[in-house]
Amino acid sequence: MYRSIITGILFLLPFFGFSQADWISYVKKEKKGIMAVSVDLELDLNKPKLHNVLIVGTRVKGCYKNGFPNEEGIKYSDVFSDSVAFRLNKITKNRKVGMISYQCLIFDVFYVKDTLGIRKEMDTLLSKNYPHYPKYVVISKDKKWDYYYQKLFPPVYTEDFIYDQEILYKLVSAGDDLSTERNVKHWTYFKNEKRRNSFVSKIKKLDFKVDSLNIKKDLAYPYEVQIYRKEKIYPRSIESVTALLNFMVKADNGLYDGWGAEMIVKE
Incomplete structure (x- = not known):
């Protein structure tokens, strides 16, 4: 039986319940274990004029030993992401570009237009809703979208890479540390x-x-x-x-x- 030829828009794996047409998810090995990354590929060709990167993160409540969120953790991550996006939409024009999961930590990555007041708003949100967990808020100027290309964008996206990653991602998302x-x-x-x-x-x-x-x-x-x-x-x-x-x-x-x-x- 020949494997199905993957055509069209790469492979579409929901990450923390998130799924859009041009997003892909993949995994890579880091010093302390496996990191899972999800990224919007559309932005490689169609970037909005947003020149500041914002990274908001916390520790997930519920994860496997490999550091990836379990079922409880995915629900927790969805609520976290929704609350961050809801608050951010009230402050400035923004675009969510990626997500990272590593060692029971989750990070949502945005590019934003204005940074005034963002740190205070995010600190307030995280302190109020997630008081018992570490909070991470990083804001940096990034006109060339270096973070997007260096930290989120996949090293390649050939058919073989997509096929390999589909299997690896399924294993990691079920708790396998590979x-x-x-x-x-x-x-x-x-x-x-x-x-x-x-x-x-x-x-x-x-x-x-x-x-x-x-x-x-x-x-x-x-x-x-x-x-x-x-x-x-x-x-x-x-x-x-x-x-x-x-x-x-x-x-x-x-x-x-x-x-x-x-x-x-x-x-």
Whole structure:
């Protein structure tokens, strides 16, 4: 079974319950664990004339051990985001551009027109509604939108990146920190048995094992081989593995059709 080709607007994963047509969510490894980022890609081509970045954050009430909000935390985050946006809309013209979740902390990122009075309003809001949690309010001049491009915008957004991130995001959002080694299975297809055998002989030298060999006569690439190897699935590591397998499969005129892995959540 070939994986579905992703077309149109990248991949649309709701982040903290938020979903708009041009937003994407992805994860990346930082020093203390996995960070989840959501960003509005439309602004890459259509930026409003707002030259100040505002970051408002707090500690989330309810999160997994990997630092990502659990069901209770997502509800809490939604209320937090709504209250910040409601107050901000009364103060100045603004545009929400992204969200970050890291180590049980959540941050909403805006670009705003005027900064006068914003810090006082945000401090008041957070002190009143979230008195028992740390509050973060950062305001900075940013005419070139450096924060948007350096901290929020994805490093690439190819089809392979989107596919990898869809799987990783689902695992992280369920509590997986991606650090535990597990069997990672890959699907590959070839036009004939000779090409498939050639590929198998090469990947065995890289410690991959064959899970199954099948022939699916209704496919253009009927000779399937499923392979697996035990490894961690941090974003950069899995991206390197899939890039390598893509290259090796194409060398034998085959088709690489993606990967999958079991979910592991630490108690």
